[in-house]
Amino acid sequence: MQKLTVRFFERPTVEVARSLLGKILVHDSEAGVAAGRIVETEAYLFHDDPACHAARGKTNRNAAMFGPPGTAYVYLVYGLHYCFNVVTGKAGEGEAVLVRSLEPLSGLDLMAFRRGNPKTRLLASGPGRLCQALGIGKSQNGADLSAGSLFLAGDGYPEAEIITTGRIGITVAAGLPLRFYMAGNAYVSRK
DNA sequence: TGGCAGATTTTA
DNA sequence: AAAATCTGCCAA
Numbered sequence: 001m002q003k004l005t006v007r008f009f010e011r012p013t014v015e016v017a018r019s020l021l022g023k024i025l026v027h028d029s030e031a032g033v034a035a036g037r038i039v040e041t042e043a044y045l046f047h048d049d050p051a052c053h054a055a056r057g058k059t060n061r062n063a064a065m066f067g068p069p070g071t072a073y074v075y076l077v078y079g080l081h082y083c084f085n086v087v088t089g090k091a092g093e094g095e096a097v098l099v100r101s102l103e104p105l106s107g108l109d110l111m112a113f114r115r116g117n118p119k120t121r122l123l124a125s126g127p128g129r130l131c132q133a134l135g136i137g138k139s140q141n142g143a144d145l146s147a148g149s150l151f152l153a154g155d156g157y158p159e160a161e162i163i164t165t166g167r168i169g170i171t172v173a174a175g176l177p178l179r180f181y182m183a184g185n186a187y188v189s190r191k
Numbered sequence: 192t193g194g195c196a197g198a199t200t201t202t203a
Numbered sequence: 204a205a206a207a208t209c210t211g212c213c214a215a
Contacts, residue, residue, distance in 0.1 A: 042207070051207070061201060079199025081208045098207060128208050169207050195213085201206085 004145075004152040009069035013088040013095040017043040018180050020086070022157040025102060027134040028149040032110045034134045036102025036124050037157065040181040040188045042167045044085070046093040051173040054094025064142040065094040072150060074131070074141040081128030084136050086145060086152070100168070100179075101125045103187040104133070126189045160185075 004023065009016055018041075026035040044052040053062040053075070064073040065087055073085040073096050089095040102124035104111055111123050111133040124133040131137065136150065145151050161183040166174050168190065181188045 044207075053207080056203085059202070075207085076200055078206065078208050079201080083207060085207090100207090126208070132209095167207070171206085192215090193213100195211105197210090197212105198208105203204090 001153045001155045004070075004154060006068070006070045006146050008152075009086060009088050009145075010090070011088070013043045013045055013097060014178070016086070016088045017041045017097040017178070018162055020097060020099070020152070021162060021180060021182050022154075022159060024105065024153045024155060025084075025099060025130075025134065026151055026153060027136060029135050031114075031135060032107055034104075034107030034110050034114075036104045036111075036130070036134075038099055038101075038152075039103050039185045040099075040101035040179070042098040042100060042180070043088075043178040044096050044098065045178070046089065046095050049173055049176065049178075051167065051170045051176075052094065052096075054096075058094075062094070065096055066092055067142065070144060070146045072136075072140050072143040072145055074136060074138065076138075077128070082131035082137050083127040084131050084134075084140075098127060099130065100127050101181070101187050101189045102130050102133070103185065121186060125187045 068091040071087040085096040124130040165179045167179045
C-alpha cells in the first residue's frame, strides 16, 4: 500500500478529485486503525466558484485551505458535523477536494462504535458520517496528510467508471460538474 | 418511504 | 440568517 505524497496533491484539483476515487483514507488513531476506499469526491475551485469556502477570502475557519497541497482542511458544517477535505493545486489559492463517502475496509467495529452502530452502508457514506467513523475532527484540521497518522494511500485497485454530476448540498454554483463517484458503488451517498 | 424540523458554529 | 449535514419523528 503506497502512501500518497505531495506530488499527488499538487496536480490540478479536478484531476486529484477524480484520481482519489479508489484510493484509501486511513486514520491510525489511539483507538485503532480505521480505513475505507474513497468512492465519492467533490472539487472546490479558486476561479469562478462561489461555493468554494476560499472564495470570500481567508477566515479563521478556512485558513487551512490556503496551506500547501496535501494539507487536511476539516471544518464544522451546520454547527455539528465535520467535513474532511484535501488541499490541492497551488499553495495560497485555496482549492480543495471534499471526500464525501468511503466504502469501509478495515476497523469496521471501531467505525460502528463511533457511529452508534448503524447499518454498514451508512457507516461512512456522506461527509459527516465519514468523519465520525474515522474519528476526524478539529484536531486534524491543518494536518500534513503526507506525514501523520491520517493519510491517503493507493493499493493498485483497478480504475472504475467515473460518473460526473453537480455538487450536493449547496445552492450556489450547484450546476457545475464537480462531483465525481464510482459507478454502481453502493456506498455513494446519493445518485 | 418520504418529507421536514432541529441541532448549533461560523461568518456576513 | 444561511450554511459543502444527519437524524428522528411523523404521516400514509
